[in-house]
Amino acid sequence: MKKTSITKIFYGILTLGILLGCSGKTTSHPDSENDIANSDTTAYRTEAIRQIFYNVPSPLEMANLIEKSKAVFNPQLLSQHGREKEFLTQDFQALNLGVYGADMSYCRVFDQIQESIKYLSSIRNLTIALQIPDNQSSIAVERLEKNLTNRDSLINVSIDLFSEADAYLKENNREGTAVLILIGSWIEGMYLSTQLITDIKRQEALLEKIASQKISNQHLIALLEPFHLETPIRRELYQRLNKLKEIFSNVKETSTQTKTMNNPQEGKTVLHSGNLHEIDQETFIKLQKELEIIRTFIIKR
Amino acid sequence: MKSLPLLLGLMLTLILGSLEVNGQCKNFTKNKCIPQISPYIYNGQMNSAVLNEGDIAELVLTFYAKQDYRVLICAEEHLGKIIFRLHDVQNNVLFDNTKYNYANMWDFTSTATQQIRVEIEIPEGLNPSATPKSGCVSILIGFKDK
Numbered sequence: 001m002k003k004t005s006i007t008k009i010f011y012g013i014l015t016l017g018i019l020l021g022c023s024g025k026t027t028s029h030p031d032s033e034n035d036i037a038n039s040d041t042t043a044y045r046t047e048a049i050r051q052i053f054y055n056v057p058s059p060l061e062m063a064n065l066i067e068k069s070k071a072v073f074n075p076q077l078l079s080q081h082g083r084e085k086e087f088l089t090q091d092f093q094a095l096n097l098g099v100y101g102a103d104m105s106y107c108r109v110f111d112q113i114q115e116s117i118k119y120l121s122s123i124r125n126l127t128i129a130l131q132i133p134d135n136q137s138s139i140a141v142e143r144l145e146k147n148l149t150n151r152d153s154l155i156n157v158s159i160d161l162f163s164e165a166d167a168y169l170k171e172n173n174r175e176g177t178a179v180l181i182l183i184g185s186w187i188e189g190m191y192l193s194t195q196l197i198t199d200i201k202r203q204e205a206l207l208e209k210i211a212s213q214k215i216s217n218q219h220l221i222a223l224l225e226p227f228h229l230e231t232p233i234r235r236e237l238y239q240r241l242n243k244l245k246e247i248f249s250n251v252k253e254t255s256t257q258t259k260t261m262n263n264p265q266e267g268k269t270v271l272h273s274g275n276l277h278e279i280d281q282e283t284f285i286k287l288q289k290e291l292e293i294i295r296t297f298i299i300k301r
Numbered sequence: 302m303k304s305l306p307l308l309l310g311l312m313l314t315l316i317l318g319s320l321e322v323n324g325q326c327k328n329f330t331k332n333k334c335i336p337q338i339s340p341y342i343y344n345g346q347m348n349s350a351v352l353n354e355g356d357i358a359e360l361v362l363t364f365y366a367k368q369d370y371r372v373l374i375c376a377e378e379h380l381g382k383i384i385f386r387l388h389d390v391q392n393n394v395l396f397d398n399t400k401y402n403y404a405n406m407w408d409f410t411s412t413a414t415q416q417i418r419v420e421i422e423i424p425e426g427l428n429p430s431a432t433p434k435s436g437c438v439s440i441l442i443g444f445k446d447k
Contacts, residue, residue, distance in 0.1 A: 268408040
């Protein structure tokens with residue numbers, strides 16, 4: 001009996017060792033979704049996470065895209081801050097952490113600093129609810145609450161909060177929770193973007209960015225795949241993301257060879273590319289409706 | 302059977318060592334790499350790993366149209382010069398740092414949204430009998446605000 005227990009402990013530790021060893025290793029990304037599906041689960045989880053974190057724009061990047069498209073700030077679209085105690089399960093806490101991250105960034109790029117800080121407080125409360133250790137960022141949030149004018153500090157603190165949470169969850173084998181934060185943030189960013197389109201012909205730039213999120217949608221599905229059977233919430237989200245994928249399949253993609261041109265005056269290179277993502281009105285409306293459904297599912301409790 | 306506790310001890314040491322290395326890599330990225338992204342804004346996505354001499358790693362990134370970006374490769378000094386290249390979806394080389402004195406960052410903007418593959422290579426040491434070096438390598442992305 002004793003021997004069996006020790007053997008179990010040994011194999012348990014061995015498995016943990018292998019998992020940890022794999023988590024720190026960088027390898028080539030899988031070539032396709034099929035390759036991902038066929039690979040070893042541990043390697044798959046690690047690899048998918050690595051890949052997706054670079055295929056989904058950060059909340060601030062997404063908000064910047066919205067602001068650049070000359071969209072108008074509309075506070076009615078945001079998820080109400082201060083509702084963090086209503087989210088009782090870890091899945092909903094993680095999803096809404098992502099939602100609040102996107103809303104905070106949206107407020108921030110439109111210079112709604114006071115609102116941003118309220119979202120930041122809710123974000124901090126959700127990280128505590130998710131048992132992500134408190135750190136220097138919390139002290140900084142309190143400082144920001146007292147001094148609402150510092151726009152740059154706001155962004156630094158929010159980036160610290162999210163990167164700390166991301167690193168902590170991945171280090172502690174809670175990748176599924178990290179994925180949900182990412183999904184919440186992406187859905188909210190997409191919801192805001194699609195709701196801000198009032199005239200398809202006049203807002204082509206934002207529309208193209210929405211259409212180009214086809215890639216992010218595919219990677220989010222691949223990321224959630226290993227965890228999607230773990231809870232009913234994840235199962236539902238997985239189905240919804242696949243429904244979005246069906247809609248995105250109508251987005252037309254064209255790619256051309258990229259040419260690089262140096263701009264010494266600005267000290268940077270310009271990549272000239274004819275890559276394009278085109279979406280028709282019917283597809284856009286379907287996308288808008290489906291995003292509204294998923295977003296309601298996330299913020300409803 | 303006597304060797305089992307020793308083996309368990311060894312496994313635990315390896316696991317704790319792995320956590321320690323990951324923690325050190327995170328601290329290295331936070332303290333030495335993220336500050337180099339400035340004046341670009343760090344996108345908050347930490348991607349770091351401990352790599353060995355001779356390792357090649359690659360990542361596919363999406364960059365959005367008309368947004369200014371900085372790609373930064375940051376590695377522990379003892380690893381020496383790191384090679385990094387960027388390729389478009391058709392595998393054309395867009396940037397090769399060996400042609401730019403092994404620069405560790407590249408600033409660019411793109412006229413269209415596109416996926417770019419970043420490839421990093423840790424060159425092998427000149428002395429094959431020496432213990433292979435390993436160290437933390439981070440790939441960070443920054444973008445310009447507004």
